Amino acid sequence: MDLLPLAVSSVIFLLVSVFLYSWKLNSSGTKLPPGPRGLPILGYLPFLDRNLHLQFTILARKYGPIYRLWLGSKLCIVVSSPSLIKQVVRDQDTVFANRDPTIAALLGTGGVDIITSPYGPYWSNLRKLFASEMLSHANLDASYVLRRNEVRRAIRNVQEKIGTGVDIGELIFVTELNVVMSLLWGGTFEGEKRDRIGAEFREKVSKFIELLEKPNLSDFFPVLARFDFQGIAKEMKDLLPSFDEILDYVINDRLKIMDSEQVEGELPSAKRGKDFVQILLDLKEQNVAEESMTLTQIKVLLVYSTTIT
Known part of the structure; x- marks a missing residue:
C-alpha cells in the first residue's frame, strides 16, 4: 500500500x-x-x-x-x-441573558426550560411562573405541612437510632432530598408508594444532572455532533421516556384527586399541603400564564425545580 x-x-x-x-x-x-x-x-x-x-x-x-x-x-x-x-x-x-445550550440540555428539555430558552417573553413567563408562583411566599406557606413532616421524619429516624452512630451529613442530605420530593408531589402519594416513586425519580434526576454536567466533545466541535462519540446524546434520549412515565403517572393521579375534591366539595390541599404539581396544574387551569401552559412545560419545570431547589 x-x-x-x-x-x-x-x-x-x-x-x-x-x-x-x-x-x-x-x-x-x-x-x-x-x-x-x-x-x-x-x-x-x-x-x-x-x-x-x-x-x-x-x-x-x-x-x-x-x-x-x-x-x-x-x-x-x-x-x-x-x-x-x-x-x-x-x-x-x-x-x-441568552445561553449557548449543550446538546444534552437541548435533548433533555427541548429548549423550553428556564435555563436554556432564549431571553424574551417566553423566558420571562417561565421565570414568573417559577419565582413568582411556585416559590412565592403564599405557596411556600401552603407547602409548610409537607416540609414539617419531612423534618419530623428525620427526627424520628434519629430517635430510632439512639445508642448508635449517626452520619449527620448523610442525614441532612437525605432530608433535603426528601423535602424537595415533598415540594414536588408530597401531597399525592403516601407511604410505600411515595418512597418508591421518590427513589426512582431521584435516581433519574441524578443521571440527568450527570449528563448535563459531563463535558461533551460534540459541544466543542459541533461538526462531530452527528457521531455522538461519547454516547451522551443516546443516554439522554434513553433517559427521557422514564421521566415522562413517572411524571405522567404523578400528574394523572393528582388530577384524579383534584376532580374527587371538587365533587365532594373539599378545599384542595386543606389537609395534605400544596405541592408544585398542584400549583402548576392550578395555574394551567386558571390560565395565569400569558401563554397557555402545556403539560410539557409543567414536566420541565418539575424536573428543573428538583435540580435548582
Missing part, C-alpha cells in the same frame, strides 16, 4: 488547520481581549485543569480581569473582576 498520498494529505490538512487557527486569532485580535493561544483545532481544551476556579485565577493574573479562551471551535470569555461581573449579570443582564 502506497502511504505517500496519505502522508501528503495529512501534512496539508495540518498546515491548513494551523493557518486557519492563526488567521482566526489574528483576524479577531483587535476585537477580543487577550488570552492563551492553545493548540490548533483543539484550542485550550488540552490544558484545562479539574480545578477550573484556581486555573482561571492564575490566568486572570496573567491576562487581566477579562480574557478569552478557545475551547475547540467555541470562543469563551472569562470575566473575573467584580465590577465586570456586575456589568454582565446585573447592569446589562438582558444583553448577556
Whole structure:
C-alpha cells in the first residue's frame, strides 16, 4: 500500500488547520481581549485543569480581569473582576441573558426550560411562573405541612437510632432530598408508594444532572455532533421516556384527586399541603400564564425545580 498520498494529505490538512487557527486569532485580535493561544483545532481544551476556579485565577493574573479562551471551535470569555461581573449579570443582564445550550440540555428539555430558552417573553413567563408562583411566599406557606413532616421524619429516624452512630451529613442530605420530593408531589402519594416513586425519580434526576454536567466533545466541535462519540446524546434520549412515565403517572393521579375534591366539595390541599404539581396544574387551569401552559412545560419545570431547589 502506497502511504505517500496519505502522508501528503495529512501534512496539508495540518498546515491548513494551523493557518486557519492563526488567521482566526489574528483576524479577531483587535476585537477580543487577550488570552492563551492553545493548540490548533483543539484550542485550550488540552490544558484545562479539574480545578477550573484556581486555573482561571492564575490566568486572570496573567491576562487581566477579562480574557478569552478557545475551547475547540467555541470562543469563551472569562470575566473575573467584580465590577465586570456586575456589568454582565446585573447592569446589562438582558444583553448577556441568552445561553449557548449543550446538546444534552437541548435533548433533555427541548429548549423550553428556564435555563436554556432564549431571553424574551417566553423566558420571562417561565421565570414568573417559577419565582413568582411556585416559590412565592403564599405557596411556600401552603407547602409548610409537607416540609414539617419531612423534618419530623428525620427526627424520628434519629430517635430510632439512639445508642448508635449517626452520619449527620448523610442525614441532612437525605432530608433535603426528601423535602424537595415533598415540594414536588408530597401531597399525592403516601407511604410505600411515595418512597418508591421518590427513589426512582431521584435516581433519574441524578443521571440527568450527570449528563448535563459531563463535558461533551460534540459541544466543542459541533461538526462531530452527528457521531455522538461519547454516547451522551443516546443516554439522554434513553433517559427521557422514564421521566415522562413517572411524571405522567404523578400528574394523572393528582388530577384524579383534584376532580374527587371538587365533587365532594373539599378545599384542595386543606389537609395534605400544596405541592408544585398542584400549583402548576392550578395555574394551567386558571390560565395565569400569558401563554397557555402545556403539560410539557409543567414536566420541565418539575424536573428543573428538583435540580435548582
